[in-house]
Amino acid sequence: MIGNLITLVILVGIVVLFAWLTWRAWKSKRALLKWVGVVGAGLLTLLFALVTLVIAKGFFDMYRPYPVAAVNVSIAGTPEQLARGEYLAGFLCASCHSQNGELPLTGGGNLSAETGMPLGDVYAPNITPAGKLQELSDADLFRILRTGVEPGGRLTGMSFFPVRHLSDDDAKAIIAYLRQAQPVQGARPPLNPSPLFLTFVGLGFISPQAADSPIQPVIAPPKAANKEYGEYVANFGSCSDCHGPALDGNAPPPAPPGATNLTVVMPQWSKDDFFKAMRTGVDRDGHQISPPMPWKQIGKLDDVELEALYEYLHALTPTVAKK
Numbered sequence: 001m002i003g004n005l006i007t008l009v010i011l012v013g014i015v016v017l018f019a020w021l022t023w024r025a026w027k028s029k030r031a032l033l034k035w036v037g038v039v040g041a042g043l044l045t046l047l048f049a050l051v052t053l054v055i056a057k058g059f060f061d062m063y064r065p066y067p068v069a070a071v072n073v074s075i076a077g078t079p080e081q082l083a084r085g086e087y088l089a090g091f092l093c094a095s096c097h098s099q100n101g102e103l104p105l106t107g108g109g110n111l112s113a114e115t116g117m118p119l120g121d122v123y124a125p126n127i128t129p130a131g132k133l134q135e136l137s138d139a140d141l142f143r144i145l146r147t148g149v150e151p152g153g154r155l156t157g158m159s160f161f162p163v164r165h166l167s168d169d170d171a172k173a174i175i176a177y178l179r180q181a182q183p184v185q186g187a188r189p190p191l192n193p194s195p196l197f198l199t200f201v202g203l204g205f206i207s208p209q210a211a212d213s214p215i216q217p218v219i220a221p222p223k224a225a226n227k228e229y230g231e232y233v234a235n236f237g238s239c240s241d242c243h244g245p246a247l248d249g250n251a252p253p254p255a256p257p258g259a260t261n262l263t264v265v266m267p268q269w270s271k272d273d274f275f276k277a278m279r280t281g282v283d284r285d286g287h288q289i290s291p292p293m294p295w296k297q298i299g300k301l302d303d304v305e306l307e308a309l310y311e312y313l314h315a316l317t318p319t320v321a322k323k
C-alpha cells in the first residue's frame with residue numbers, strides 16, 4: 001500500500017511537471033519551440049494524467065473499506081458434508097492454496113508468476129487450522145467466499161474469484177472440511193498488488209464484483225448429469241476466468257492468452273473426448289493440453305459432475321470470433 005501510494009505521488013508529480021512544461025512552451029516567443037513544446041508536453045500531460053487516474057481508481061477500489069455483510073451460518077459437520085467439502089476443496093481451492101495443487105491447503109506460490117505479468121505479491125495463504133483459519137469464524141469464512149471481504153472490511157484477493165457462485169450447501173461443506181483439516185504451520189507473504197494490478201482493477205478487468213452486495217441464498221440445481229447442473233459447475237469452477245464470460249476465448253488480461261473458444265470446440269466433442277481430455281490431458285487430436293489450462297484439477301470432478309459440465313458445454317451455441 002505504501003509503495004503504491006508513493007507511485008501515485010510520483011505520477012502526480014510527473015503530471016504537474018509536464019503541465020508546467022506545456023505552460024512554459026505556451027509562453028515561449030519562438031513559434032517552433034512553442035508549438036512543438038505545447039503539443040509534445042501537452043500530450044504527455046494527458047497520457048500521464050490518464051494513467052494516474054486509472055491507478056488512483058484501482059487504489060481506491062482496492063483499499064477503501066467495504067461493508068461487512070450480515071451472515072448467519074451454522075455448520076453441522078456431518079460425514080457427508082466433510083466428504084463433499086474435501087472433494088470441492090481439492091477441486092477448487094488447492095489450485096491456488098497449495099504449492100502442488102493437492103490438499104492440504106498450506107498456501108500457494110505467487111499467482112502473478114503464473115500470469116507472466118508483474119502483478120506484485122499475490123499468494124494464496126495457508127488456510128489450514130494452523131494458518132489464517134485461526135483468525136476467522138465460520139461466518140467470516142462464508143463471507144469471504146461470497147463477497148471476498150474480511151471481518152475488518154478489507155477487500156481480499158478472494159473477491160476476484162468466482163467462488164461466490166458456490167451454493168450455500170457447498171460453501172458450508174468446504175468450511176466444515178477446512179475446520180477439521182490437518183493443521184500445518186507456515187505463512188505466505190501478504191497481498192501486495194503492483195501498480196499494474198491496480199491498473200487492471202482501475203480498468204475493471206479484475207473487479208470485486210460482489211464485495212458491496214448483501215449475501216443472498218444460493219441454491220444449486222439437484223446434482224445430476226445434465227446441463228443445468230453443468231452450468232452451476234462451470235460457474236463456480238471458474239472456466240470464464242480464462243475462457244471469458246461468454247466462454248468464447250475472449251477474456252481481458254491478466255487472464256492468460258490462448259484459451260480456446262469453447263462454444264466452437266465443445267459442440268464437436270463427444271463425451272468420451274471430453275473425459276479423456278480432462279482425465280489424461282490429451283485431447284482428441286492427440287494435442288497435449290498445456291498450462292495454464294487446469295485439466296488436472298477439472299479431471300478430479302466425479303463422473304456425474306464432469307458429465308454435467310460436458311452436457312452444458314456441448315450445448316453451447318457456437319459464436320464466431322476466434323477458435
Ligand code: HEC
Nearest residue numbers: 092093096122123124125127132150156157158161163191
Ligand atoms: C485463483 C486463486 C484462488 C482460488 C481458486 C482460491 N483462493 Fe482463497 N485466496 C487467494 C488469494 C490470492 C488470497 C489472498 C487474498 C488476500 O490476502 O487479500 C486468498 C485468501 C483466502 C482466505 C483468507 C482471506 C483473508 O482473510 O485474508 C481464505 C479463507 C480463502 N482464500 C479461502 C479459499 C477457499 C475455501 C477456496 C476454495 C473454495 C479458495 N480460497 C480458492 C486465491 C485463491
Ligand code: HEC
Nearest residue numbers: 237238239241242258259260283288289290292293294298
Ligand atoms: C487458468 C486459465 C484456464 C481456466 C481456469 C480454464 N481454462 Fe480451459 N484452457 C485454457 C487454455 C490456455 C487453453 C488452451 C490450452 C491448449 O490449447 O493447450 C484451454 C483449453 C481448454 C479446452 C480445449 C483443449 C483442447 O485441446 O482443445 C477445453 C475443453 C477447456 N479448456 C475446458 C475448460 C473448462 C471446462 C474449464 C472450467 C471448468 C476451463 N477450461 C478452465 C485456460 C483455462
